[in-house]
Amino acid sequence: MSHRCTTCTPPERKRLSRRAVLKGVGAVGTVAVAAPGWGSMAFASNNATRVGDVVVNIFLRGGMDGLSVVVPRNEATGADHLAAARPTLAVDPASVIPLTEDFGLHPMMAPLMNVWNTDRLALIPAAGFPDNDRSHFAVQRKMDEGLDNGVVGSGWLARHLDNTVSPGPDGLRAVSLPNGQRSLSGSSVAVTLRSTDTFRVDGFRNNGDSGAMVRAALQDLHAVDPGSVVNSRAHEALVALDVVNNAPTSDPANAAVYPTGGRGRNTGRVLAEVAELIRADVGLEAVATEANFGWDLHDNFGNQTDGRQAQNLNALAEVLAAFAQDLGSDMDRVTVVVMTEFGRTFRQNGGAGVDHGRASTMFVMGGGIRGGLYGDWPGLAPDDIDRNGLRVTVDYRTVLADVLQHRLVTGNMGAVLPGFVDDPDRRLNLALPLAVNA
């Protein structure tokens, strides 16, 4: 009656199944026909320097509630338990957008259905950090570093880049926007971009020749002690200035509209710039950003139409959908991974909010992704709950491992995810193996 055995899940049941509930997309292994706007799978890269996809990692800092993203619709999946635990906050199962017989998407995330319907969106509703740690900062740090424990001082994306050959000339391999992201920290090739149009040397008077004189002087003044953080960043900045400033600019394509107001404004601007850089073909391989819409809703969680959580989810759906639309067929070589440090408590607290919980929903979106719901559903009966949180059934690194292996063709999985026991039987297989480049 309660949970299924997590250690004996047959490999073919990787997708969320009753307690494991199946989404009716094509069977594992078949490639769905590309929908309009998504180009064909036989996308010929115009970027000879890149082997794998461009990975775009979006961290939802603050701990996003996942129980309002992928919502149980019936008794078998725990809708009644959820309604009892969150008398004023639970999403009404009758209002959700059906994803499967058993689960639906928050109604305010409707913009994402364009992506879901093309079978390029994987949702993992019980993913999370393996250990029951509920500190924002400790867990974010470990997830940014790709760990389950300790600190290594460099990010998982940084180590992926370090261990993966980039055959082409130096371009702009990795960017953090709009500020430094720990998943790229320690990388000598990652550049922090607050925005592309402010990436220049301002403030000096002698800006003749596009500031070349000032840049030359700054170059000279940072010539010694190249290992220091100040001088390293200075050199990287001076190199990146040329790449960024010479990259062709473009407006969003395919009539994509990013939110220009509300919570999604900043992330929308960031993703529009990322799409522009991908189109400009500057050699991008990894992007790290964050969407801090105010997920830490200990209070003021709000109702499902115009409350805080509903607005946040709407903004997230809008920016992701706009990004996919904007990139169009280029999305075939892009994989977006959205993650958060933990979900929220199962039961609402006194302030009409939810405290720090356990599992939440991870999103993986891209042309090489098999759409669907993934992972075992832990259930919401009293015995299923992990200290007032949704039980984690999928280690977040299991998701990263699929992406790293199949979409990023990473050079050394062990270095990127140290300590991760990569059990093939637990893999979700949510990513299609990358087609060999012509």
Next chain:
Amino acid sequence: MHRVQLLSKVTYGPTAAEVEQVASLGPVAFLDRQLSIPPADTTDVLTGTHSLDADIATRYQLYNRQNNDRPAKELRHAAVIRAARHEGQLAERMVEFWTNHFSTYSGNSDKNVRYAAASDDRDVIRAHAMGRFADLLLASARSVSMLLYLDNHRSTGNRPNQNYAREIMELHTMGASNGYDEDDVEQVARIFTGWGLAGELDTDGLRFDYRPDRHFTGACEVTIVHPDGSVDTFSTPERPGGVGGEQDGIDFVNWLARRPNTANYLATKLVRRFVADDPPPSLVASAAEVYLANDTAIVPVLRHILTSREFIASQAPKVKSPFELLVSMVRATGATIDPEFSNENDRPAARTISDHLSRLGQSMWAWPTPDGFPDDRNFWITTSTTLRRWELAGRFGNDNLNGFTIDAAALLPDPMPETIDLVVRALAARFGIPITQTDVAAITEFLGVATDTPVADVALMQGLGDVIGLLLSFPANQYR
């Protein structure tokens, strides 16, 4: 040896007067003097209509129709002027430190923190910055902005809110998972139930109020395990009707402030701030002992750190935070800042300060999470902020910051040396920047002349702003 170290770590970039003072008094007396001066508390640092001396209701009246960020702009404007001008430099540094330690976010409209932040700055942070940590912690626990920000004002016995309970242990005292677990977070949340607010924001303002009817009535027990394996327990009895619950919370704060784990966590952060990003463990350990031996008094801990062998020997440079960089440039160039603030319209100086702090990555009172800005060179220095640091330097040199006035010509040596290289060297010396002959050549090349060119043959005044900008862009000027 100790003098340079002391001046660069205690002040926001020494002025000529401070250099002279440390020379005449000697480092020990100079430090004693700095340790004895409290933070700036007069509010005439700003002119115009502002709310530094207002209560919460008045501040609400001033700002409720204004942009969310305006109350924080006022605080940043005042903070920069105070840090640049206040004689108690160390005290202002500690204000910056504790503001970050007890970080609150004033950017959301729905939590109303923005109406309380300036009261917190005045009545909590500035009042206790050089006092006892236990008093500071208690003042923070009862502070309106903290109660709003971390939701404790909504926490009830039936449905405790864990936000504040978790962060007072994780961020304000002991550090993440440092001796406590999830059970303890639950227990602490119960101890603080009923600690809330009274009053109406728009009429009489908000104030701390203990509500017995909202307090958890059962017994609570918190267990802390120390690094040596010893165990400390804090327990409260059953509290029918919530009577006695307020004192339980006060006792808990006082107990928490005096735990060895707290001493260790605070010592680590202070040593990181004043000595190195990677704090020497021996100094952390001895500073923690001083903290406990002095019943959480802050000044003895600072004295210990700033006179320690490890401090004097430390070579690891600390990168200036954006706030430190901005204030140090104000002090180096003798810039004057327009003190006029308006609650209704952006005045140039207030806007300049907020814009540049934001671009450089330190929008104070607008860091969304309660952990505060990381004290880490890799956080402050990125490719993007490097460009913005250079821009700020260029703007200082060229007197191109709205609301600031910089007289570049007044920075030139008097009498004027004969050749341009000596002018460049004199300016560098004035800014405390070590300079090599190669650097000098790079700058004269920028001016299009050889190093030994007579000053009379150089269009110096046209290039002076950029020369100052380049000097303030030096790697050495990014460190303190």
